[in-house]
Amino acid sequence: METFELSRLTDFDFEAVCKDVFEEEFGVRFEIFTSGADGGVDLRHTYPDGSSLIVQCKHWHRSTRAKLVEHVTKVESAKVARLSPARYVLATSLTLMRASKDKLFAALQPYVKSPDDIYGKDEIDALLRKHELVVRRHLRLWLTSASVLNSLLVKNIVTRSQALVRELEQTLLTYAVNPSYVRAREILETKRVCVIAGIPGIGKTTLAHILCAQYLSDGYELVEISEDAEEANRIWDDEVKQVYYYDDFLGQATLDEKLGKNEDGRLLSLMKRVARDPGKRLILTTREYILAQAKQRYERLDRHSFDTQMYVLDLEDYTFQCRASILYNHVYNSPLPASVKASFASPDIYRPIIEHRSFNPRIVAATLAEAELLSDQPDLAPSDILANLEDPHRLWDHIVTHQLSDTDAKLLKVVFSFLSNIRLKDLQYLWGMYGESLRDLKKTLSILDGTMLKTSQRLGEIYVGFHNPSVRDYFVNLIQSDSAELVSLMGLVRYYEQFETLWLQFPARGNGTMLSTYKELKRELEEAAVIAFRAIPFDAHSRRGAPVIDFARRAWVYLEVGRDVGSAVIRGMGLEAVAENKERMNAANGAVDYNALLQILAEDETPEGRDAFADAVTSAIEWALADLSDWALINEAERVLLDVEHYAPGAEVEEALGTLESVRYEYAKDAIDDWSQPHEGPVSSAAEMKEIIDYYRAIPDAPHFDGFETAEEAVYEIDWEHLSAFSGRRSEQENRPTWAAAREVEHMMQTLRNANSPDSDMGG
Numbered sequence: 001m002e003t004f005e006l007s008r009l010t011d012f013d014f015e016a017v018c019k020d021v022f023e024e025e026f027g028v029r030f031e032i033f034t035s036g037a038d039g040g041v042d043l044r045h046t047y048p049d050g051s052s053l054i055v056q057c058k059h060w061h062r063s064t065r066a067k068l069v070e071h072v073t074k075v076e077s078a079k080v081a082r083l084s085p086a087r088y089v090l091a092t093s094l095t096l097m098r099a100s101k102d103k104l105f106a107a108l109q110p111y112v113k114s115p116d117d118i119y120g121k122d123e124i125d126a127l128l129r130k131h132e133l134v135v136r137r138h139l140r141l142w143l144t145s146a147s148v149l150n151s152l153l154v155k156n157i158v159t160r161s162q163a164l165v166r167e168l169e170q171t172l173l174t175y176a177v178n179p180s181y182v183r184a185r186e187i188l189e190t191k192r193v194c195v196i197a198g199i200p201g202i203g204k205t206t207l208a209h210i211l212c213a214q215y216l217s218d219g220y221e222l223v224e225i226s227e228d229a230e231e232a233n234r235i236w237d238d239e240v241k242q243v244y245y246y247d248d249f250l251g252q253a254t255l256d257e258k259l260g261k262n263e264d265g266r267l268l269s270l271m272k273r274v275a276r277d278p279g280k281r282l283i284l285t286t287r288e289y290i291l292a293q294a295k296q297r298y299e300r301l302d303r304h305s306f307d308t309q310m311y312v313l314d315l316e317d318y319t320f321q322c323r324a325s326i327l328y329n330h331v332y333n334s335p336l337p338a339s340v341k342a343s344f345a346s347p348d349i350y351r352p353i354i355e356h357r358s359f360n361p362r363i364v365a366a367t368l369a370e371a372e373l374l375s376d377q378p379d380l381a382p383s384d385i386l387a388n389l390e391d392p393h394r395l396w397d398h399i400v401t402h403q404l405s406d407t408d409a410k411l412l413k414v415v416f417s418f419l420s421n422i423r424l425k426d427l428q429y430l431w432g433m434y435g436e437s438l439r440d441l442k443k444t445l446s447i448l449d450g451t452m453l454k455t456s457q458r459l460g461e462i463y464v465g466f467h468n469p470s471v472r473d474y475f476v477n478l479i480q481s482d483s484a485e486l487v488s489l490m491g492l493v494r495y496y497e498q499f500e501t502l503w504l505q506f507p508a509r510g511n512g513t514m515l516s517t518y519k520e521l522k523r524e525l526e527e528a529a530v531i532a533f534r535a536i537p538f539d540a541h542s543r544r545g546a547p548v549i550d551f552a553r554r555a556w557v558y559l560e561v562g563r564d565v566g567s568a569v570i571r572g573m574g575l576e577a578v579a580e581n582k583e584r585m586n587a588a589n590g591a592v593d594y595n596a597l598l599q600i601l602a603e604d605e606t607p608e609g610r611d612a613f614a615d616a617v618t619s620a621i622e623w624a625l626a627d628l629s630d631w632a633l634i635n636e637a638e639r640v641l642l643d644v645e646h647y648a649p650g651a652e653v654e655e656a657l658g659t660l661e662s663v664r665y666e667y668a669k670d671a672i673d674d675w676s677q678p679h680e681g682p683v684s685s686a687a688e689m690k691e692i693i694d695y696y697r698a699i700p701d702a703p704h705f706d707g708f709e710t711a712e713e714a715v716y717e718i719d720w721e722h723l724s725a726f727s728g729r730r731s732e733q734e735n736r737p738t739w740a741a742a743r744e745v746e747h748m749m750q751t752l753r754n755a756n757s758p759d760s761d762m763g764g
Helices: 011-026 065-083 098-108 121-130 132-137 146-154 162-174 179-191 204-217 230-235 263-276 288-297 299-303 320-332 338-343 347-354 361-373 378-390 393-403 406-416 424-433 438-448 469-480 483-490 496-504 515-520 522-534 551-565 568-580 591-602 607-626 631-647 651-675 686-697 708-716 739-754
Strands: 043-046 052-058 087-092 193-197 221-224 242-246 280-286 310-312 453-458 461-466
Touching: 011 043, 011 052, 011 087, 011 121, 011 132, 011 320, 011 739, 052 065, 065 087, 065 098, 087 098, 121 132, 162 204, 162 320, 179 193, 179 204, 179 310, 193 204, 193 263, 193 288, 204 221, 204 242, 204 280, 221 230, 230 242, 230 263, 263 280, 263 299, 280 288, 288 438, 320 347, 320 361, 320 739, 338 378, 338 739, 347 378, 347 739, 361 378, 393 469, 406 424, 406 438, 406 453, 406 461, 406 469, 406 483, 424 438, 424 461, 438 453, 461 469, 469 483, 483 515, 483 522, 496 522, 496 551, 515 522, 515 551, 522 551, 522 568, 551 568, 551 591, 551 607, 568 607, 591 607, 591 631, 607 631, 607 651, 631 651, 631 686, 651 686, 651 708, 686 708
Parallel strands: 052 087, 193 280, 193 310, 221 242, 242 280
Antiparallel strands: 043 052, 453 461
């Protein structure tokens, strides 16, 4: 008879399973309440007459029946009496004997209608056997059922690798369901072979383990390949369903680790053999750059089409809820003290982690393990996770130092030398300027694309950028720590954009830590500045029409570098940029450019500096008033004009501020009127309208015209607390957690306040 290892579920898992199975059993929908604030309620259904059905979930698998009975008698019975539900159901993961059920029934009368309303592990197992769809909905539940564990223990093929068994079991405890599982499973079902690729630490092995467990539950034997493809052929059994698992099949660091003589041929033969047999599956994992190298080195691998058999695990697979589940599962199952686990229940702790731009499951797991094993201050675990996410050195240093060629490293530095992604055709042009061949560029891109670099298409153009923000972070740290690397980067400068990156990407401004290094390398920096100053815009050679250049930005960058480094050469080019382009200075991209330019010129007492300052003031005012077509532009124009007023007060800027205020007032009235109308697609967003309404209400004697209250009510119906977006690689709209997702994550994390405490009111 099928049983389910409920003890492997987290507190949140147990509540979710109870919710689903009791909804099926009772035919009603339940609300789920946040742990710690329920007053005796985990699940509640309210009937039309106002009476309620309450289900209380007690995940007390680490405690005893006696303690459960004592707790219910002394604590829960009073809670239930205050609630006075029409019906009360108690569900626990403990196995209950008849005597225990009788005592619980007696304590909870008259709200528990019969002993049948007290569900122990045996009764919950029976419900799960009855409602198979609920079981399939909770992957951790059915992948940890007794049949799966037995298959792990009794098959000689599997138990020859006890380490793999332990890894699978640990993976099942911490895995968080995400779209990658479904997609990889589809590949296996249609192609029977799946190559899981991705960056280090992204979760390739975890996904492979879950797929192995899935096939074990479907009656497959698991064959772990540890040496070469021939192992699978030696253990092949035509009469038995088998799933073959080959982790890092091309090696973790270099190809020479794994691919022996003719190994590429044996590997492809195995893949083809599995693809022809409906009773076989093959799961392989590798890092994308290693597969790219293998295809270049081995002609047979290059001829094989991996695309239809490959799933590339990406950071985008980890949604807001999935990231939260990964963190929760690792914290819940860690040996950290209960007080440390409880600290993760605070949104101030868990949200910065799951919203981090470089979220990485491996770093989360490794940090928690280190907090317990190596640190005498485990309470620092939350801050350590964030610190490790900010420090990508552990992730990329070994690859760059030991596994990439000089050409590979050069391309990474070229990409790094720009603050944004580069069009491929522009990169090809620049690569030729370095005297490198396009063939080498293509080869290097094929190795790095998908691992450290990522190519993407936008408006019909291919762009090249870093695959993960942590790659750029790594190079910042690398170059800061090695002046030779900085000299190498300076030597790559051919365009202004690269010179700007040199200054803005490192902490040199404002007497930063890198400034002394720049002063030591002033000659090399001046050489790069001269080359960049005279160069045409980077992408001008591949664009039609004259490019739009932000001369204000260029001027302040050169002026600031020249001042801070003490270079008259670089400062002179900054003043020249203003003098030669004063008629085109109002093409600035934003307020920050003028702010910085005005600030630095205001400090310049030389005649040429005074002239440049006057020109900058004029162009700043012109820029501010040139386009006031939306609220954001009005706000940005105000920032520029206030900067001008600070550095150069006078009638001209006062008049400009008056003009701006008149435009702002009329814009606010029109926007409020627009929001008061019952039509779709208002001009202003809800967040912007909140700001507009606050502005309008603060105006002395502002008329509350028809529609103001209507617009105000519409805006303030929105819950602002849960509308923050997290920094992932998707668009802001895609990554913004919904209200329901934020609430579910909040409830899940709250259960950590009681996690693993055998005597506490766990799960409610």
